Amino acid sequence: MKNLMLSLSCFALIAFVGLIPGCGRGGSNSGGGSSSNISGLLGNWSGSWKSSTNNSGSLSVDWLSVVPGTDNTLAGFITIGGSLCGGAAGGTPGTVSGNNITFSVTGATGSVTFTGTYTSTLISGTYSGTGVCSGTGTFSLTKQ
Numbered sequence: 001m002k003n004l005m006l007s008l009s010c011f012a013l014i015a016f017v018g019l020i021p022g023c024g025r026g027g028s029n030s031g032g033g034s035s036s037n038i039s040g041l042l043g044n045w046s047g048s049w050k051s052s053t054n055n056s057g058s059l060s061v062d063w064l065s066v067v068p069g070t071d072n073t074l075a076g077f078i079t080i081g082g083s084l085c086g087g088a089a090g091g092t093p094g095t096v097s098g099n100n101i102t103f104s105v106t107g108a109t110g111s112v113t114f115t116g117t118y119t120s121t122l123i124s125g126t127y128s129g130t131g132v133c134s135g136t137g138t139f140s141l142t143k144q
Contacts, residue, residue, distance in 0.1 A: 037096075038066060038071075038072065038074065038096045039066060040120055041063050041074060041094070041096070041101070041118060041123075042063045042064070042065065042066070042074070043062070043063060043143060043144065044060065044061075044062045044143075044144040045060065045061045045062075045063070045123055045141035045142065045143050045144065046058070046059070046060040046061075046141060046142065046144055047059050047060070047123075047139065047140045047141035047142050048139065048140060049080070049082070049084055049127060049137055049138070049139040050137050050138050050139075051084065051135050051136070051137035052135065052136050052137050053135070055082065055083050055084070055135075055137075056082060057080065057081040057082015057083060057084055057087075058079075058080075058081030058082065059078075059079070059080055059081065059139055059141060060078070060079045060141070061076050061077070061078045061079075061092065061094075061103065061123075061141060062076055062077045063075075063076040063094060064076050064077065067093070072095060072096045072097060073093055073094065073095055073096070074093065074094035074095075074096065074103075075091070075093060075094075076091070076092050076093075076094055076103070077089070077090070077091055077092065078090060078091075078092040078103065078105050080105070080112070084112065084127075084129065084133060084135070084137075085105070085107065085110060085112055085129065085132060085133040086132055088105050088107055088112070088133070089105075090105050090106075090107070091105075092104060092105050096118075099117050099118055099119070100115070100116070100117055100118075101115075101116055101117070101118050101123060101125075102114065102115045102116075107131075107132075107133075109131045109132045110129060110130050110131025110132040110133035110134065111129065111130055111131065111133055112127055112128070112129035112130075112133040113127065113128055113129070114126075114127045114139055115127070115128075116139070120143070121142060121143045122140070122141070122142055122143070123140070123141040124138070124139065124140040124141070125138070125139060126138055126139070127139055
C-alpha cells in the first residue's frame with residue numbers, strides 16, 4: 001500500500017510538471033513555430049501611463065509564459081499605480097500579432113485595455129477604459 005501511494009504521488013507530480021509551460025518540452029511551445037518570436041517579451045516590464053487629462057501613474061506587467069497550445073497569447077500579471085482603475089492589479093492575457101500587442105485587466109466595476117507596439121526593449125501605445133477605469137491615454141513600458 002505504501003508503494004502504491006508513493007507511485008501515485010510521483011505520477012501526480014510528473015503530471016503537474018508537464019502542465020508547466022516549457023517543462024519537459026525543451027522550452028518550446030507546442031502551439032507552433034512563431035511562439036519563439038514573442039518569447040522575447042517574457043519577463044518584467046515597467047513604466048507609466050498618462051491620461052488625456054494629465055493624470056499619471058506607474059504601470060508594470062510581468063509576462064510569465066506563452067499560453068500552451070497558442071503561438072500568440074501571453075499569460076501575465078499587471079499592476080496599475082495611481083488613479084487609473086483605483087490602482088488595479090490582476091492577471092492579464094496578452095495577444096500578439098506582428099509587432100502589435102493588446103492586453104487588459106477587468107474587474108467587477110471596470111476594465112482597461114492597452115493597445116500598442118513592441119520592440120525587444122519597449123512596449124508603448126494607448127489605453128482605453130470603462131467604468132471606474134474610464135478614460136483614455138498613453139502608456140510606455142521598458143523591459144527590465
